[in-house]
Structure formats: C-alpha cells, structure tokens
Amino acid sequence: MQNKIYPETFHFQDEWKIDGISIKNLAEKYGTPLYVIDKKTLITQAQKYINSWKKYYKNKFKVLFAIKALPILEVIRIFYKEGLGFLVSTGGELFIARSAGVDSHKIYFHGNAKSIHELEYAIKENIGAIIIDNFDEYEKIKFLTDKHSTSIKVLIRLIPNIEVSTHKSIRTGQIDTKFGLPINQVYELIERIRKEKYIDFKGLHAHIGSQIFDISAYVKLAEVLSEIYNNLKSANTNIEEMSIGGGLGIAYTKDDNPPEIEDLAYQVSQKFEETIGHHFTLICEPGRSLVGRAGITIYKIESRKEIPGIRKYVSVDGGMSDNIRPSLYGAKYSALLITSNESTNTIYTIAGKHCESGDILIRDFEDKWPNYGDYLITFSTGAYNFSMFTWYNATVRPGVVLIENGKDRLIVKRDTYEDLLRGQI
Numbered sequence: 001m002q003n004k005i006y007p008e009t010f011h012f013q014d015e016w017k018i019d020g021i022s023i024k025n026l027a028e029k030y031g032t033p034l035y036v037i038d039k040k041t042l043i044t045q046a047q048k049y050i051n052s053w054k055k056y057y058k059n060k061f062k063v064l065f066a067i068k069a070l071p072i073l074e075v076i077r078i079f080y081k082e083g084l085g086f087l088v089s090t091g092g093e094l095f096i097a098r099s100a101g102v103d104s105h106k107i108y109f110h111g112n113a114k115s116i117h118e119l120e121y122a123i124k125e126n127i128g129a130i131i132i133d134n135f136d137e138y139e140k141i142k143f144l145t146d147k148h149s150t151s152i153k154v155l156i157r158l159i160p161n162i163e164v165s166t167h168k169s170i171r172t173g174q175i176d177t178k179f180g181l182p183i184n185q186v187y188e189l190i191e192r193i194r195k196e197k198y199i200d201f202k203g204l205h206a207h208i209g210s211q212i213f214d215i216s217a218y219v220k221l222a223e224v225l226s227e228i229y230n231n232l233k234s235a236n237t238n239i240e241e242m243s244i245g246g247g248l249g250i251a252y253t254k255d256d257n258p259p260e261i262e263d264l265a266y267q268v269s270q271k272f273e274e275t276i277g278h279h280f281t282l283i284c285e286p287g288r289s290l291v292g293r294a295g296i297t298i299y300k301i302e303s304r305k306e307i308p309g310i311r312k313y314v315s316v317d318g319g320m321s322d323n324i325r326p327s328l329y330g331a332k333y334s335a336l337l338i339t340s341n342e343s344t345n346t347i348y349t350i351a352g353k354h355c356e357s358g359d360i361l362i363r364d365f366e367d368k369w370p371n372y373g374d375y376l377i378t379f380s381t382g383a384y385n386f387s388m389f390t391w392y393n394a395t396v397r398p399g400v401v402l403i404e405n406g407k408d409r410l411i412v413k414r415d416t417y418e419d420l421l422r423g424q425i
C-alpha cells in the first residue's frame with residue numbers, strides 16, 4: 001500500500017515524517033486541517049510523463065498539467081520548470097496560470113460553456129490553443145477574431161463514443177455527454193473553420209473521463225482519432241496536433257491498482273504506430289496522476305462517540321469543505337492515525353465537522369482508538385481537494401505547505417475570518 005499511496009518522501013523514523021519533517025510538528029506549526037504537498041512526488045510524476053513519451057513517441061509531444069486539479073502558483077511554477085504546458089478550463093484558471101508566469105503559448109483552454117469574456121481574454125493573451133467545444137463557441141471566436149483582426153489556434157473536442165468504467169460523474173467519452181461534438185459535427189465545424197481568415201485549425205481533442213484504470217480505453221481512443229485523421233487527410237485537411245486528454249487513475253486505497261504512466265505511453269504510441277504513424281504532435285493532459293499522490297491532509301481529532309451496538313464515530317476538524325469527493329460521489333480514501341493510545345484496533349467512521357449527515361470522510365476505518373487531539377492523515381489528497389474547497393459553514397480554507405529538500409514552506413496561507421467577509425456588503 002505504501003508505495004502506491006504515500007508521497008515519495010513519507011516515512012517512519014521514530015515517528016511519521018515527510019522528508020524528515022515530523023507530521024506532528026507540521027500540524028503544530030501551521031494548524032489543522034493542513035494540506036501538505038511533497039515536491040519530490042510532483043517532480044517524479046512529471047518526469048515519468050516526459051520520459052515515457054520521449055521513450056515511445058517518435059515525434060513532438062506536450063504534457064499539459066490540468067491545473068483544475070491543483071491550481072496553486074508554486075505548483076504551476078514547479079511543473080513549468082520541468083517543461084510542462086498547462087490546460088485551463090476557465091478565465092480564472094487562465095489568470096492563475098499567467099500569474100504564475102507561464103508563457104501564454106504554453107496554455108490550452110477547454111470547457112463547454114466559455115463566455116465571450118473568457119474567450120476574449122484568451123484571444124488577447126494569444127494562448128497556445130482554444131479547444132472548441134461547440135458551434136456557439138465557434139461563432140463567439142469568429143466574432144472576436146474578426147473584431148480584433150487577430151488569429152487564434154484551435155483544436156476541436158470530439159465525442160469518441162467510448163464508455164469507461166469509472167464513476168458516472170467523471171465519465172466524459174460516452175455519446176450522451178455535455179462535452180464536445182459528435183464526430184459528424186466535427187467534420188462540419190472543420191469545414192466552416194477552414195473558410196475563416198483568423199481561426200487556425202490545428203487538430204483534435206478528446207478526454208474520456210477521470211480516474212481511469214483501463215489503458216485499453218486510451219488505445220480505443222487512439223483508434224478513433226486515427227480514423228478521423230485518415231478521413232481528414234483524404235479531404236486535404238492537415239492535423240498537426242491530437243490530444244488524448246487526461247484521466248489516468250491513481251490509488252486511493254490498497255485495493256486500487258492503477259496502471260503505470262509508462263504503459264499508457266507505450267500502448268498509445270504502439271497503436272498510433274500501427275495506424276497512422278507518429279506524424280503529429282501528441283498531447284496529454286494529466287491532472288490527478290501528476291498531483292494526487294503528492295498531497296496529504298492533516299486533521300486534528302476533535303471528538304469521539306459510540307452509539308452502542310450501532311457505530312463508533314471519530315470527528316475531525318475538517319471534512320467536506322476541504323475534501324468534498326467522498327460526499328459528492330462516494331470517493332474512498334486511506335488514512336493513518338498518529339496516536340500514543342496503545343488500544344487494540346477497532347473499527348470506526350471518520351466524520352467531518354459539517355452540518356450534513358453525508359459529511360463522512362471514511363466509513364469503517366480500522367486503526368487504534370484515538371485520543372482527543374490526536375492527528376489523522378488522509379492520503380492522495382493532492383488532486384481535486386484544495387481546488388474543490390467549499391466554504392460551507394463559513395469554514396476557512398486550510399493553508400498549503402510545500403515540502404522541499406527536507407524543509408517546509410507555506411505556499412498558500414490559511415484563510416482568516418476576515419476572508420469570510422470578502423465581497424460582502
């Protein structure tokens with residue numbers, strides 16, 4: 001379990017530590033709940049992507065970090081230094097990427113309901129490419145590029161009609177989806193774009209879902225993309241770039257067996273080799289698999305209770321505000337208790353502090369019975385925890401600490417009560 005779930009530098013040496021730093025000390029220094037990010041894991045994951053494509057794909061490739069997974073300036077800067085590009089899904093994410101100092105050409109922008117203001121912002125910034133989702137978006141881009149007499153590069157998002165076995169809320173490749181266009185409409189849109197002076201068609205984009213364990217779904221996607229590539233080539237339309245999206249799964253519990261990044265690169269490269277060759281720039285857009293395992297969350301145990309014959313509850317000082325995924329779609333997590341209590345193992349439910357019965361972080365967790373004030377760590381919280389923060393119950397957002405070369409550094413300050421009033425009149 002440890003190799004799959006723990007950050008690279010998490011270890012036991014007299015006590016639980018991350019890169020030599022005591023978890024207990026971190027909790028005491030910065031307060032809880034606290035998000036902790038291990039830089040070594042971020043870099044390890046980024047290098048796995050880069051080295052794997054380098055090894056198997058015989059042409060240019062781009063690894064774009066989907067910043068929705070962890071939109072933090074310092075994390076973006078770390079990946080930028082490693083050579084990654086960035087995928088944004090809103091004007092806000094574009095603003096964060098630019099504020100981190102990312103060159104606009106390294107930014108791709110997807111999303112199914114981009115506003116005219118967001119598109120204008122992207123066009124003025126002259127970003128790497130806008131990934132067009134629908135005909136209305138094309139009309140908006142046409143209006144804006146004509147208005148400013150300026151060009152923009154575009155990819156088109158298609159629905160590959162591939163069902164993957166992941167939670168239905170994070171499945172996106174099936175025909176009944178709000179993301180992208182059916183393939184026949186993609187051809188129609190390309191025809192229209194070809195007549196445009198300022199819209200520069202560069203290629204195709206697809207994303208089949210998130211937390212995917214089955215690489216054969218990506219191989220099927222490569223087949224679908226290859227077929228369209230060939231059809232367009234026969235119609236004299238050149239494709240320079242194709243994106244296979246993100247979505248590679250990670251381990252949240254000991255039962256999860258996610259595939260290797262290298263295997264994704266190998267199998268997808270093989271498939272393209274067999275079908276159309278490596279004649280285009282390949283793009284992938286990982287989020288979760290770059291940052292998920294790098295993150296842990298430290299909570300303090302605030303209360304314990306037993307409903308005799310029914311259940312034991314242990315409540316922590318965070319919950320659905322800092323990690324909404326268990327209550328949103330039943331996501332499972334692993335945890336570790338830091339305690340001096342020598343009791344034998346027992347089974348209990350770890351509850352959040354929020355005013356919803358569904359605010360449960362882990363059901364039927366087994367460990368020692370904690371003392372009040374002990375700390376509990378949840379693992380694999382680097383992706384879609386900080387970014388999905390909700391301030392329900394006027395909860396302040398936890399701080400984020402980066403662990404780097406045996407040192408801890410605050411990279412996002414904990415909110416204050418005053419922050420809760422921001423914007424209120």
Ligand SMILES: Cc1ncc(COP(=O)(O)O)c(C=O)c1O
Pocket residue numbers: 066069087110207209210211245246247248285286287288289383
């Ligand atoms: C188009 C697109 N690409 C990439 C991603 C990143 O997915 P993941 O974090 O599962 O890798 C998403 C996530 O929603 C997405 O919508």
